[in-house]
Amino acid sequence: MPGRPGCGSFTTVAVRTIIEPFRIHSVEPLRLIDEDARRAAIRDAGFNLFGVRAEDVLIDLLTDSGTGAMSRDQWAAIQHGDESYAGSPSWFVFRDAVQELFPFAHVIPVHQGRAAEKILFTAIGGPGKVVPNNTHFDTTRANVEATGADAVDLPIAEALVPSSEHPFKGNMDVAALELLLEERGADAVPVVMVTVTNNSGGGQPVSLENLRAVRAVCDRFGVPLFLDACRFAENAWFIRQREPGQSERTVADIVREMASLADGMTMSAKKDPIANIGGWLAVDDDALAERCRNLLVLTEGFPTYGGLAGRDLEAIAQGLKEAVDHDYLRYRIRSTEYLGDALGEAGVPIVRPTGGHAVYLDARGLLPHIPPLEYPGQVLAVALYEAGGIRGCEIGTVMFGRRPDGTEEPAALDLVRLAIPRRTYTQSHIDYVAEVCADVAARREELRGLRITHEPAALRHFTARFEPV
Numbered sequence: 001m002p003g004r005p006g007c008g009s010f011t012t013v014a015v016r017t018i019i020e021p022f023r024i025h026s027v028e029p030l031r032l033i034d035e036d037a038r039r040a041a042i043r044d045a046g047f048n049l050f051g052v053r054a055e056d057v058l059i060d061l062l063t064d065s066g067t068g069a070m071s072r073d074q075w076a077a078i079q080h081g082d083e084s085y086a087g088s089p090s091w092f093v094f095r096d097a098v099q100e101l102f103p104f105a106h107v108i109p110v111h112q113g114r115a116a117e118k119i120l121f122t123a124i125g126g127p128g129k130v131v132p133n134n135t136h137f138d139t140t141r142a143n144v145e146a147t148g149a150d151a152v153d154l155p156i157a158e159a160l161v162p163s164s165e166h167p168f169k170g171n172m173d174v175a176a177l178e179l180l181l182e183e184r185g186a187d188a189v190p191v192v193m194v195t196v197t198n199n200s201g202g203g204q205p206v207s208l209e210n211l212r213a214v215r216a217v218c219d220r221f222g223v224p225l226f227l228d229a230c231r232f233a234e235n236a237w238f239i240r241q242r243e244p245g246q247s248e249r250t251v252a253d254i255v256r257e258m259a260s261l262a263d264g265m266t267m268s269a270k271k272d273p274i275a276n277i278g279g280w281l282a283v284d285d286d287a288l289a290e291r292c293r294n295l296l297v298l299t300e301g302f303p304t305y306g307g308l309a310g311r312d313l314e315a316i317a318q319g320l321k322e323a324v325d326h327d328y329l330r331y332r333i334r335s336t337e338y339l340g341d342a343l344g345e346a347g348v349p350i351v352r353p354t355g356g357h358a359v360y361l362d363a364r365g366l367l368p369h370i371p372p373l374e375y376p377g378q379v380l381a382v383a384l385y386e387a388g389g390i391r392g393c394e395i396g397t398v399m400f401g402r403r404p405d406g407t408e409e410p411a412a413l414d415l416v417r418l419a420i421p422r423r424t425y426t427q428s429h430i431d432y433v434a435e436v437c438a439d440v441a442a443r444r445e446e447l448r449g450l451r452i453t454h455e456p457a458a459l460r461h462f463t464a465r466f467e468p469v
């Protein structure tokens, strides 16, 4: 949607404020329940934000997944949804929109990203296998490990230093990847995954230079490279802004180059394509595609709809067009940075530079008196809810500290992710969030650790219950 002649373009307005490139067409009410009610709600939820009723949350920054505001054109596209079981026109609209940006030979629709992961790793994982990634997202790790394979994170060293200003902290450590392939042998590595942007590592981008280097290593060992591409457009925008020689290219063009460096992808359409549900698996390899489609039919559905309704396929196809619009991406990345800047000014430690879809508070840095095994990230997330009805998400020892054998170790970082839903909150909501965070940070010494009283064997952060130490 470039600026129309005579309307002025968002790209040329000579003011510093980057305003929302949309106006609000339909609204949802919000409410702040009082402090006693918030304390009761979080206690009843076992001090786990996933257990709190959404109506009892004022600003919900738990995730940017499926929580974005769809556009007028997406809602209009939904009306075109054709619900034929096989060969629906909506399937072709979806497939063409995906292949316009990601020209892989086979596109396999699924109900969300983890279904793509489940199918892919069921097809290629298994005991004795190892899957390297810059940093596995929680569901990716769980789906790799569920097959008996090892999930290994290979971020660059700067990714583990919250204050480092490296422009591409999502990059994979290429030397470490080479070493792993030499030590374990290419036969043990069914795929190398690169997550763009690196969600668990701070929403940080991966450079084209790094992707090319990873590709070269994969070629040398004969191992396929897949993207976990949920935030491909935000990643491409960072490439355009930060990588030498990329500033004149369109985001769509950069995305196509990212895709050309890979052999396939897993995707959650709930992120950059701004849909409320959906995803896909895409691959070039015909034999792998067939195995994946056979698995798809078992649990998701026929290959022209996966787990989705025709109307979902239409919403995703339209969302993909909007996701690579430059005015939207400029606003999107700037509005996340705005929260990061406000927190930095208030002295709240965050992962620098600010990520694309979220601001990550450095809970371990803020709460040095709470040891990692008393979950400083969870403590901070609970405190933000109690103080202001804000719901964030621990990304740290609760999420990643439990090993498959049931033992526990501190995660590399203890963070609280404040994920910004796309096109959903206004600047005054974000100003309020910054105020509440600053207030909690000023009272940091009053905060005490938590211990787990109940946890499941995998993905414990969703349902674990806690009590104060």
Ligand SMILES: Cc1ncc(COP(=O)(O)O)c(C=O)c1O
Pocket: 065, 112, 113, 114, 115, 137, 139, 140, 195, 199, 228, 230, 267, 268, 269, 270, 278, 279
């Ligand atoms: C990087 C990454 N990969 C995979 C997923 C899983 O996607 P979904 O939630 O649609 O299953 C997510 C979701 O947050 C993610 O951020």
